Amino acid sequence: MQATTLVLILAGMATAAFYLGRSRSLAIAGGPAGIRKLHSLPGYYGYYVAMWCLLPALGLILLWVIAEPRVVVALLIKSLPEAQQSLQAGELNLLVNNIHNLAAGDAVSGEIDLVLREAAEKHAEYMQASRSLLATLCVGLAVLGTTVARRRIAPELRARNRVERVISALLIAASSIAILTTIGIVFSVLFEALRFFREVPLSEFLFGLNWSPQTAIRADQVGSSGSFGAVPLFTGTLLITLIAMTVAVPVGLMTAIYLAEYSSNRVRTLAKPLLEILAGIPTVVYGFFAALTVAPAIRRVGESIGIQVASESALAAGLVMGIMIIPLVSSLSDDAIKAVPRAMRDGALGLGSTRSEAVRNVILPAALPGIVGGVLLAVSRAIGETMIVVMAAGLAANLTANPFQAVTTVTVQIVTLLVGDQEFDSAKTLAAFALGLVLFIVTLGLNVIGLHVVRKYREQYE
Amino acid sequence: MKPAENTARAKVEASLQRRYRKEKVFRLYGLLATTVGVVFLLVFFSTLIAKGASAFLQTHIRLDIQFSADILAPDGTLDTAYADFDAIVRKALAEQFPQSNDRNARREMQRMVSIAAAYQLRAAIEANPDLLGKRQSIFLPASANVDMVVKGNIDRMLPEAQRQVSDRQLAWIDQLESEGRLVRKFNTALFTNGDSREPELAGIRGALMGSIYMLVVTIVLSFPIGAAAAVYLEEFAPRNRWSDLIEVNINNLAAVPSIVFGLLGLAVFINWLSLPRSAPLVGGLALSLLTLPVIIIASRAAIKSVPPSIREAALGVGASKMQVVFHHVLPLALPGMLTGAIIGMSRALGESAPLLMIGMVAFIVDVPAGFTDPATALPVQIYLWADSPERAFAERTSAAIIVLLGFLLIMNLAAVVLRKRMEKQW
Numbered sequence: 001m002q003a004t005t006l007v008l009i010l011a012g013m014a015t016a017a018f019y020l021g022r023s024r025s026l027a028i029a030g031g032p033a034g035i036r037k038l039h040s041l042p043g044y045y046g047y048y049v050a051m052w053c054l055l056p057a058l059g060l061i062l063l064w065v066i067a068e069p070r071v072v073v074a075l076l077i078k079s080l081p082e083a084q085q086s087l088q089a090g091e092l093n094l095l096v097n098n099i100h101n102l103a104a105g106d107a108v109s110g111e112i113d114l115v116l117r118e119a120a121e122k123h124a125e126y127m128q129a130s131r132s133l134l135a136t137l138c139v140g141l142a143v144l145g146t147t148v149a150r151r152r153i154a155p156e157l158r159a160r161n162r163v164e165r166v167i168s169a170l171l172i173a174a175s176s177i178a179i180l181t182t183i184g185i186v187f188s189v190l191f192e193a194l195r196f197f198r199e200v201p202l203s204e205f206l207f208g209l210n211w212s213p214q215t216a217i218r219a220d221q222v223g224s225s226g227s228f229g230a231v232p233l234f235t236g237t238l239l240i241t242l243i244a245m246t247v248a249v250p251v252g253l254m255t256a257i258y259l260a261e262y263s264s265n266r267v268r269t270l271a272k273p274l275l276e277i278l279a280g281i282p283t284v285v286y287g288f289f290a291a292l293t294v295a296p297a298i299r300r301v302g303e304s305i306g307i308q309v310a311s312e313s314a315l316a317a318g319l320v321m322g323i324m325i326i327p328l329v330s331s332l333s334d335d336a337i338k339a340v341p342r343a344m345r346d347g348a349l350g351l352g353s354t355r356s357e358a359v360r361n362v363i364l365p366a367a368l369p370g371i372v373g374g375v376l377l378a379v380s381r382a383i384g385e386t387m388i389v390v391m392a393a394g395l396a397a398n399l400t401a402n403p404f405q406a407v408t409t410v411t412v413q414i415v416t417l418l419v420g421d422q423e424f425d426s427a428k429t430l431a432a433f434a435l436g437l438v439l440f441i442v443t444l445g446l447n448v449i450g451l452h453v454v455r456k457y458r459e460q461y462e
Numbered sequence: 463m464k465p466a467e468n469t470a471r472a473k474v475e476a477s478l479q480r481r482y483r484k485e486k487v488f489r490l491y492g493l494l495a496t497t498v499g500v501v502f503l504l505v506f507f508s509t510l511i512a513k514g515a516s517a518f519l520q521t522h523i524r525l526d527i528q529f530s531a532d533i534l535a536p537d538g539t540l541d542t543a544y545a546d547f548d549a550i551v552r553k554a555l556a557e558q559f560p561q562s563n564d565r566n567a568r569r570e571m572q573r574m575v576s577i578a579a580a581y582q583l584r585a586a587i588e589a590n591p592d593l594l595g596k597r598q599s600i601f602l603p604a605s606a607n608v609d610m611v612v613k614g615n616i617d618r619m620l621p622e623a624q625r626q627v628s629d630r631q632l633a634w635i636d637q638l639e640s641e642g643r644l645v646r647k648f649n650t651a652l653f654t655n656g657d658s659r660e661p662e663l664a665g666i667r668g669a670l671m672g673s674i675y676m677l678v679v680t681i682v683l684s685f686p687i688g689a690a691a692a693v694y695l696e697e698f699a700p701r702n703r704w705s706d707l708i709e710v711n712i713n714n715l716a717a718v719p720s721i722v723f724g725l726l727g728l729a730v731f732i733n734w735l736s737l738p739r740s741a742p743l744v745g746g747l748a749l750s751l752l753t754l755p756v757i758i759i760a761s762r763a764a765i766k767s768v769p770p771s772i773r774e775a776a777l778g779v780g781a782s783k784m785q786v787v788f789h790h791v792l793p794l795a796l797p798g799m800l801t802g803a804i805i806g807m808s809r810a811l812g813e814s815a816p817l818l819m820i821g822m823v824a825f826i827v828d829v830p831a832g833f834t835d836p837a838t839a840l841p842v843q844i845y846l847w848a849d850s851p852e853r854a855f856a857e858r859t860s861a862a863i864i865v866l867l868g869f870l871l872i873m874n875l876a877a878v879v880l881r882k883r884m885e886k887q888w
Contacts, residue, residue, distance in 0.1 A: 069736040164784040168698060174690035175699070178712045178758070181751050185722055188729030251495045258492025267496075275499050280870060281506075282812025284841040285863050288848045292856065293509055323502050352474075354481055356488035377717060384719020386815035387841075391848060411721050415818050418728065436725045440718065447717040448710075 006061075006135050010142060014054040017146045021049030024153050040160035048159040051166055052149035057138040064134050072126045079122055081115060099123050189440055192433030199427045200228045205434060207231060211397035211408075213417060213428045228431055230438070232397035236314070236407030240389060241382040243318025243403055244325055248382075249375055251322075252329025257359055259330075260337045279327035287391030290320035295392055302404060310406040312394035318403065321388050325378050332377065332454065336370025337363060339457070373453030380446035384439060386411040410435050510867075514860025520649035520662065521609040522601040523575060523638060525554040529587060531595045542588050547580035548572070551602070558643075559634055570631055576603040576662045578651070601645060606661040606854035611635055612644060615853050652861060656827045657843065661854030664847070666862050668829045672742050672822070672837030673811060675830060679746020680753060680810050685803045687750075688757030689792075692799070695758070696765040697787050716755035723752045724819025732820060739821035740836040748816045753806035760802020764795040797884030804877040808870050814841035840866050 025045035029037050038045070073096055080095075095116075102120035153159075197205070208229015255275070259268050295316035302309035309315070340363050348358035364371075394406030395416060417432035527550055534545040555571040556563060562571075579602040586600065587593050607626050610616045612635065622629050638644045655665030691712075699705035727748035731737045737744050768791050776786040817823070822838050823846065830837035838846070840862065847859040 066735065160782065164782065167784060168694075171690045171694035171698060174687045175694040175708055177687055178691065178708055178715055178754065181715060181726070181754070182711050184730055185718070185726045188726050188734075189722070192729060251498050254492045254495030255499065258489070258496050262489055262492055263496070271496055271500065274503055278499050278503060280808065280812075280874060282814070282841050282866065282870070284812070284814045284844050284848075285867070288844060288859060288863065289506060289509075291848060323499070326499050354485040356485045357481070359488070380717060381719075384721065386719065386721045386818075387845065390815075390818075391845065411719070411815070414721060414725070415815070418725075419818055419823055433725060433729075436722060440722050443717070443719055443722075444714060447714050451710075451713050451717070 006138060010054060010057055010138060013139070013142045013146070014050045017053035017142075017149075018046040018050040020046075020146065020150055021153060022046035024049075024150050025159075028153060028155060037155045039156055039158050044159040044163050045153050045157070047163045048157075049146055049149040049153070051163065052145035053142045054145075055166070056141045056145050060138055060141060061134065064130075068130055068134075072123065072130065075126055076119060076123055080119060095119075103127075185440060189433050189437045192430050193437040196427060196430035196434040199430070200434075204228060205230050209399060211413070213413070213431055228427070228434075230410075230435065232399040233408060233410050233413055233435070234438075235399060235401070236393070236397070237383055237409040237411075239314050239401060239403065239407055240318045240321065240393060240409055241379060243315060244321040244382045245375070245379060247319055247322025248325035248329045248378060252326045252378075253333050253371065255326065255330040256333035256337055260334055261355055261359055261363075275327045275330060278323070279331075281324075283324065283385060283387040284391070286320050286324050287387040287389075290316050290388055290392035294320055307404055309404045310394065312392060312406040313404050314393060314407045315403040317389050317392040320392065321382055321385055324385070324388065325382060328381060329374060329378050332374025333367070333371050336367040336374065336454075336457065339370060340366045369453055369457040373450045373457065376446050376450035376453070380443040380450065383446075384411065384443050386415060390415050410439050414439070510860055510863060513857060514864045516613045516615075517652065517857040517861035518649050519646040520651065521604040521612045522645050522647050523604050523608070524599055524601050524643040524645060525551070525558060525575075526597060527551070527554050527583065527600050527602075528557075528597045529583075529593045529595060534587070534594060540587070540591070540594055542584050545584070545587075547583045550583065551575055551579050559637070562630065567630065570628055571634070574605055574608050574631060574634065576605050577660060578603050578663055601647065603651070603662055604644070606852065607631075608635060609662060610853050610857075612639075612646070613857075615857065652858065656829045657825060657838070657846070658827060659825075661850075661852050661858060664855070664858060666840065666843060666865060668826055669838050669840045669843035669862075670865075672745075672830050673839040673841075675742035675833055675837065676746040676749060676839055677807055677811060679743055679833065680750045681803065681807060683747070684750035684753045684757055684806065685799075688754050688803070688806075689761050689799055691754075692758050692761030692765055693787060693792070696762050697791065698783070712755045712758050716759060719815075720752055720813055721815040721819065723748050724816030726751065727816060727820045738834050738836075740824050740826070740838075741834045742822075742830060742837050742839075743833040744820050745817050745822050745837075745839065746833075748820060749810040749813060752813065752816065753810045756806040756809060757799075757802050760805065761795070761799040764798025764802065765791060767798065768794045797880055801877045801881050804873050804880070808873040808877075811873070812841055812866070812870060814839065814845055817842050818845075840869075 022042045022045055025038055025042045026032065026035075029035055029042070035042065076096065076099065077092065098116060099119045100123070102116060103123045205228050208227060209231050210227045210229045211232050212227055255271075259271060263271070291312075295311060295313065298313060298316050298319075299309045299311060344362055344366060345358055348362040349355070353361065389409045389412050393409060393412055395408055395412065396406055397408050397413075398405055400407060414432045414435050417428055417435075529550060530553070531540075533549045533553070534540055534547070552568065552572055555575065556568065559567075559571060582602060583600070604612070607616070608631070611618070611627055611632065616625060616627055618625075618632060627635075635644070651663060652665045654667055655663055656668030658664040691708075695705060695708065699708075727744060731744045731747055732739055737747075772790050772794065773786050776790045777783075781789065817839055822842055824836060824838065825846070826836050826838055828835070844859055844862050844866065847855045847862065850856075
């Protein structure tokens with residue numbers, strides 16, 4: 001049975017259970033006139049029964065989704081002939097994958113022999129059996145829950161309190177998903193990264209100067225030594241971030257100052273939405289623009305004044321990234337400037353300073369912590385930005401500070417290492433998770449500090 | 463009497479000019495900075511439209527096609543699955559350009575018409591079997607190279623070896639043009655086809671459907687969960703360590719790079735839960751984790767803006783805390799929450815980095831028909847096309863970007879309208 005039909009059936013049953021519960025409570029009360037005898041409104045008895053109908057079945061489905069693939073694979077391996085069962089873990093994995101693919105009608109690596117075909121049929125059989133078992137169990141649980149709950153309906157049953165308790169449990173569960181996501185990120189990245197560090201020592205990864213993740217398949221292959229020194233990636237990321245910040249910070253800050261202190265209302269209402277458009281453009285579009293318009297333009301300009309510019313220069317990616325970040329810097333700086341009390345500004349102006357003197361000597365120093373916090377958030381955004389650099393920066397891990405050369409970044413390498421098909425436990429794939437871990441730690445640190453500074457500062461003047 | 467130079471007033475007056483000049487310069491810098499963003503937007507949109515607008519039209523060649531029975535039904539019966547429609551196109555081309563008839567010329571001729579022409583002729587004869595043996599003038603889609611020449615994207619001045627179109631083909635194009643046989647029609651293939659290696663056949667429908675499936679998963683998961691989390695944090699959470707932790711967490715998650723969510727999706731949904739690779743379901747799951755913080759933050763703001771008097775009034779007439787929230791606070795906060803949801807969705811629609819991680823970058827021709835079919839998304843399609851060297855794909859990439867920005871614009875306008883219409887002044 002299809003998963004969607006099962007869910008639809010359960011939804012239908014829950015609706016029916018609601019009406020069953022409500023009519024039961026009304027019957028016990030002796031019609032609408034006797035509602036006063038009930039502890040809760042009839043609807044709550046309906047919800048109570050519907051909950052008993054739906055929740056156990058949904059819990060079962062959740063368990064099933066997690067356990068099913070494991071159980072099916074274990075059964076499948078048990079049913080294979082002796083010769084296959086004693087295979088190495090890796091080969092066994094491949095075999096199971098092939099069985100999956102054959103059962104799904106996809107391409108299979110290697111020849112399809114009798115064992116494989118039989119196993120695929122077995123697999124389909126198991127899946128079928130598992131699905132129908134799940135469906136029967138779910139419907140059974142739903143019916144059971146409904147009848148039990150319906151029988152328990154009595155005038156003194158505190159249906160509303162019970163329903164509300166379940167709802168508040170659901171609300172808590174929903175808000176914990178944020179925590180779960182963070183834990184999930186940490187664990188998924190950390191586990192694979194630890195496996196990587198078992199193969200490549202941490203010191204080589206953090207301080208090695210050579211990055212070429214191609215591992216040799218044959219021993220005599222040239223140029224695929226597989227060295228994982230990530231320093232060129234870190235410097236490349238920093239170089240592009242630096243270029244982006246030299247664009248974004250002055251422009252964003254001056255924009256915020258101009259809009260807050262100088263511009264007329266009409267200019268402000270026009271310019272702010274325009275900047276918001278800039279923030280709303282998808283990064284892949286910026287990447288396209290950087291790669292196809294900005295990079296060739298920079299190259300042409302460079303050639304005309306006699307500078308060698310790589311076609312995937314750090315400059316193009318950094319410039320466009322800087323423009324992307326302008327709205328972020330300007331809106332955070334705007335918040336910081338707005339938070340400076342009116343009295344400080346008026347005091348400075350009253351003492352006869354010009355507007356720019358007031359800005360430079362009074363408002364900016366007062367707003368500085370907030371602005372620095374905002375800049376930290378912007379740096380974290382630039383470090384984590386992916387599409388612009390994937391499309392406009394290079395793949396070659398050059399250790400250079402020359403903005404006209406091609407550099408590569410952490411995010412670019414994560415993408416190139418993970419896009420396409422490769423086995424999941426090679427050092428090359430695991431390296432992506434190690435890079436992901438570094439990226440996560442660095443951006444998390446910047447965010448925590450940045451958010452803390454921004455918030456603390458905001459409170460100071462409130 | 464002291465000389466005028468020594469009074470404070472004189473000093474100030476002497477420096478005034480310099481200070482005013484500084485003031486002017488500072489102001490100018492501000493104005494310049496503000497214009498940088500605006501100028502970039504102008505340049506960006508104008509190059510985009512200049513590059514992409516022509517992709518919405520596709521050149522067609524009007525040819526006189528003889529549906530000759532000898533070629534299509536050599537043994538008397540017409541089997542459209544096997545009939546050689548390419549041959550009748552070839553014949554029509556040979557009749558069109560009778561002066562050149564060597565083998566090379568014929569091959570070059572055929573390359574001027576898209577391979578979609580044969581499909582179109584097949585569809586025509588399947589719709590109207592009487593055509594067999596008749597002659598009809600039909601608009602057939604031109605190949606991408608001809609299309610590029612007609613649109614002026616291939617430089618005719620380049621030496622022949624550096625250009626994808628031969629001199630002979632250029633002459634034929636001019637001949638067709640002068641006979642009025644070249645017509646630009648609306649490029650329906652762009653909206654009805656999936657991806658293709660042939661630019662004139664490539665369309666965004668597959669990617670668009672993939673994006674829509676993903677957004678459905680995202681909104682179904684992230685809006686209820688986000689709204690519930692916001693309700694809990696705003697209305698029920700006790701002020702303790704746990705809720706502080708959740709709050710810090712949500713703010714941080716909103717700033718975690720999107721690619722990290724892709725790593726999470728790869729490790730958890732694909733490797734641990736064995737969900738299918740490249741499926742909109744997995745993409746939607748990853749994107750809902752990504753948009754969740756956005757929706758929670760917006761929903762909390764919306765709930766916060768409902769005045770306490772509403773809650774107190776409801777509590778006063780005997781409602782339970784839960785009834786206060788669900789009967790009174792939520793309906794009032796809903797427009798704000800929906801606005802947040804739309805903004806979250808528009809962020810999800812433009813997101814591509816996490817999708818690269820979970821395998822949604824494959825070359826997929828078929829339009830996905832379900833949540834577990836392999837698919838790509840609109841931004842990923844843009845990324846894939848941007849990598850293609852052909853000029854025709856560059857044009858189509860711009861067109862796909864215009865479509866994507868169009869969708870984003872509609873979503874954001876909807877959010878603005880919703881906010882304007884539902885906004886209440888308490």
